[in-house]
Amino acid sequence: MARPLSRRTLLRSAILAAAVPGAGAAVAPAASAATLPPPASWALQPFALKDVALGTGIFATKRKLMLDHARGYDVNRLLQVFRANAGLSTLGAVAPGGWEGLDGEANGNLRGHYTGHFLTMLAQAYASTGEQTFADRIATVVGALTDVRTALRTDPKMLAVTGKWGGALELVRGSHQYVDLPAGVLNGASAITLSVWVRPTHDANWQRVFDFGNNTTRYMYLASRNASGVPRFAITTGGAGGEQGLNGTAALPLNQWSHLAVTLSGTTGTLYVNGTAVATNTAMTLTPATLGTLTNNWLGRSNYSGDPLYAGCYDEFNVWSRVLTQAEITSLQSTEAKLSSPGLGNLASYYFQATTGGTFPDASGRGLTATLKRTWGGPSHPGFLAAYPETQFILLESMTGSDYTKVWAPYYTAHKILRGLLDAYTATDDARALDLASGMGDWMHSRLSVLSEATLQRMWGLFSSGEFGGIVEAIVDLHAFTGKAEHLALAKLFDLDSLIDACAANTDTLDGLHANQHIPIFTGLLRLYDATGETRYLTAAKNFWGMVVPHRMYGIGGTSTGEFWKARDSIAGTISATNAETCCAYNLLKLSRTLFFHEQTPAYMDYYERTLFNQVLGSKQDTADAEKPLVTYFIGLTPGHVRDYTPKQGTTCCEGTGMESATKYQDSVYFKAADGSALYVNLYSPSTLTWTEKGVTVTQTTSYPAEQGTTLTFGGSGASFGLRLRVPSWATAGFQVTVNGGAVSGTPVAGSYFTVSRAWKSGDVVRVTVPFRLRVEKALDDPSLQTLFYGPVNLVARNSSTSYLPFGLYANAALSGDLLPTLTPVSGKSLHYTLNGTEFAPFSEGTEDPTHAYFRRSEPKAVFGTVDSGVANPAKPDGTTLLDEVWAAAPFASKAALVARVRTVVDAWVAAGLLASADGVKVVSTADAASYVA
Template structure:
């Protein structure tokens, strides 16, 4: 009998289409207001919500518990990282963009932060990944700490959106004398003064207390001007890092200026003052005159009435906004004396002989609101503003202004220093919020996600189709990641027609049409810009029934796997694809971007829901057990997730687990990969009549619809098999056990100790159908065999695979290792007898003095993923014929052709293969008759492993 499900499960059922495409995130039984519901109602809701096109469905993460093994060990490292990392560091850029206090938090750096690569134009992406990771961690473990962290982040992002929706408001901080206005770095905020502020004075004093928090050059304390030709400014740091005052009516070349002698200290209050009178200008720093110019012919009167009178903003658009605090800004229509300037150091102006500025005087006494009162008596109220104004729609949420999105609409070529994939970043935030909602029922997260889609629709729906096609084709500014998938997932919850319409606005027709026609146009394309697009297009097929989406996705997958796939399951070189079939010709230090593997796994999984072709799960196993596991370093770290960006396949490459300070896209997807290892171990048929066992991984499945559990006990891949035990009750269903394509001999299944009839076929599913009862035990035996895979464009360049595991040589040489493997090959074709096992280290072997180890081990050893095959002489069973191993023009050797006939039933079958192959080669003139006879005789005399 299936147990009653919680309110959380009901919500999951109602939103199954949204929850399951990427990874089901339910936290069954953990909702704060759980209520029981009849099982039939739950099942009906789930069936109604699942896409009709899905013939199989995944289980939620909390339906599958990882048991001890390599996955649980790797996951724990990431769980600990997620538990301990200060999320305020990730929220810093969001809060700063909204002008909110950041609490002294420091963004992690790399791609994530105000000082990140390309002007920090990708900031915010990592926060979305982190939210998804936390959601998966909570769904998998039920540990409240992850839900609490999600709540903190969602609450902060909600505050950020509210702040962005309104005009900026004062951030009151402790000032020099009382309160002060702080412009948080990254807020793009400044104070706008009325045009009459200078009053046409011919003599003037300007005085301000400032507390800079960043050392950017050319950030204005004030700038009064019309443009970059007529202006008067004061900066805390010029190009030399010292204060500068300048005035001009004819641009930078005609500036009359004053330069200080020392940099202003950061995070300390400094007093700056400028006086102009009778042709003399003086710059004061903390009451001391540091520069005097007796030849100043310009003054405010010469400038006239100016349009832009700003504190903290420059009339030069490329200059930074001042980051720091302002206190007591005064303007007098005379040049104060040195003594008067000195008196301002220890008192408010109102308490000195100078008095308040008679042209303008701002005390910043306010503690709220967005305006500042003028105490000069002239009533020149100042207003706090943003340089970019504000969002075009109240749903906008980002860690930077909307300007990147706006500028993309007119771009014709990419420039990531100006626009770096804003919709990609929007996708990460959107998905993090949706995952947060699905894991914790937080309505705020759903509202934020829905609002983001409303905002995107309000922008993109107004653009002509030609503009959209141009935008989405731009590298990398137009990259939008998996946003289509997430929007369709959200639409399954909101039901808003605008959301489905929005998803279709990301159609990249040139790519869809080419792939639908099975025309390969991938050469030269950025790999990860395009892989996640197709997962979204499959979801669009689910939502619309338009077959071109699904056809294009299937054909696209076949253009990558295997024609552009390395042995570890990864793809791409320096983020891009080369020509189809070029593997050896692309080996470098920048192969296999980790994001690509993450997203190909998602696409493979999605396609399997529609078409149970075992090739999709064969690929899933390959990439998961090799690149994805191997991309995570086997080390704990509180600050970094320790995930690779590229995985170099050149000889002697050492994996870098902290590229670009650890906040690239791949660290983000790596966090997600590490907290959903169990997402594809089991699938169920849509009508619950069958259970697919896709991966042999230690785990326990709770199949509530059937009222049973399935527990896998295995140390796979260190164990060549798995035991599945049924628990909980009695249920009839087909158990579909995956027979991997590499399992070419010896795959066996027993139920309760008795062999199951039938002939398992490699690259298929073996079905056992019965009424299962608690205690039933299924034993699967999967013998491994060591084999090679050859580079498509150079058969002599090969990689070793033992069962599903890629074995890599650990050797510091930067030249390809030269290896021979036929010397002691078994009659089965297994090359393993040529290697020597390492005692006490499962899956470790040595050959020619080099240790070979599983790629999945996240070490910093120099590795050789590929080697150069070298079989100079014909050898059988350690017996050397003395005959040179001849080769055809394509590189295929005599031994290659002989052993291609494996497995052999016995020695006689091998000798027969040797004789027929030798005869063919002698006839073709590739081998002399005498040498051929020697080869056959050696084969007859040799002894072979099984």
């Protein structure tokens, strides 16, 4: 009986039907050039990076540091892992380390992701600056990845290098390559000599120069390094415990040619290194004859699957059916075998320079042709591109639990590569990049479309191994370019229904989930909504955002503790040294921005300003470095935390997104209405917009946030549209707009947009005044734990104490409610203040000073205008103090209004038994006697 069609199967069929115009008809790409068309469902559209030039200010300063890194870092280092995986020359480049390469965390099982990030950074840098250097570097990467994909689609070919006597074979570390010899190579010899020139390139123990055996019981091997780091020969019919062996006395030098030889006959075995006998064993009873015909006859691979493959070069591997004399072995040191006294091996002889393919002829006369192979088989399937084999993707399909030492988020890595290629295509119009991206889409569809729905749900629900980042967004973008029905169908295959359905129903199930595994899913769902019109995607994304902001958000805009979410509204209870993973901020910004395209809810851009001006800017160290991007992973919010700008040796996910953030700071300063009727100014940032369709330029001049406002000057004439200026939610008073010096009528409302509509002329000047005030934000679960904001700027205390610092802020509060008069400005340092001997500075400054993002609010006495009443500031059971209740009514129009408020609150507290009557009188008289800042 046929299985009933699931919802996904039905929709997938509908997608394919809708996307294919007719049987056999060609599908035209949605765009004829490298431009991603804005979806029809977007009410607003972004400007291209090239259309918005950054002016002098903090963003340009931070970006310059990253652009210098982008110019100076050797991209061949990034390509090393790709080339190695394909068996190509790595051009002597050293992998970046950390998560890139084979020696970092989890054996480098995320390698390749960083190259994708870097490619995106280069694309954004080129789009922003037009500097040819960035385009050239993109071309280098795309060209190399094209070569890599080609190599992966064929059988491995010999990588020729300069050898001891001519050409030699190199087995690149990370290539998964070895040489397979025919089964009869040892020929059951009772006496034998094996001779080989090697040049090891890595110092991992237990690399096999050769290993002839059936399994881990019956074998004969020569390791370039044993557990002590010296060469070892062993033969056994009883596994490791029965080995009869020979150990060298010194490690082989790396990157130098060394000659190894083993002789074995009767009861005597001898190991030679560079012609010198370094070990002899006269109690050996095993020979190749004892082993019999063996299944696995390998150069560079071990019968123990956990041992590393040999990394290095081979020249002249010879096998004789007799024991060579000391003199004969000595002769091999100065003469190639064919000219030496023993001549070529009579059982096997391989020169390695005699081929450009993947087979090696046998010069012994026995015709034992050897073959270069990969441990994972191959060739790869069409379109596959990665820095590791397909095995990670294949193994994921059967995993029921995570083990990132075996499989670490292969589709996450695929996302970064795919995104980087798409960005390279849009920046440079290099058709090779789109071809590579399209091939990846084809390959993923071929893998995932044949899996059951249950398998897909299990895969995507696995922490870490099943993480796929923002791949859905990238695939929908890919479909917009290619028009391939399979690509849109592929995007649907990543649906994690349990998460989507819960969020669509506004059911918060985020507690315990890995934050950054799930945030980018929702940006992808928005793009799926754009492509399919399925409203549950849009609803789920909106509801999800509301579950994070503000319920799991720290003051700087970041989220997560140790990468995970805790219970809703638990802020103070989750403060740690591993808060606010920087990738989470990057992805929440992208989600907020995309939501705003659909619905112009000002809260999305309020969040954008908060996070961009604080966590994102503060995650980049204010130091130049050619080797590291210097971006945080976590931003600890514990007292006295010192930011780590080179986490986990670099090349983490957060350093990748950090590189991207620092080269697209201008992407959300301005948006345009889809119908051209309005220009949204979302961020106050020095910049120049070129709005080509309108023939208008807008130059924004400001030192915001050091300046409390901005000036916009128009170029071009005759364009009519509404200028929509964001009124931040914290700008509760004094927001003003003038045009050419004249005030604009209307009442700006905090947390909205203020519109000025007119036909704009060249020379028009709009002045926006955005008064700041010092305010606190309280932790949702502990009102006494607070963080300090001055306008959009989070101010952090710089102090080495590892305990929460107590601060009071009402002592000289202004009638407006502004707490700033209690602090003392630091001369010559904008946005720096002191309080009780501690300096406060903007979170955005990328220093290594110990900081306190949160402090303990302490108002022990009822003080007004710096006058102490001598009365203790009483508190209610919920922690609300008398002063809290007084100042909650700010702003006050006059001192009399403040005193009246004090009197009302005091009377209520006295009546409730919370304050003695005599103390109440003192409080009111002190308030009346004090002087206040307006």
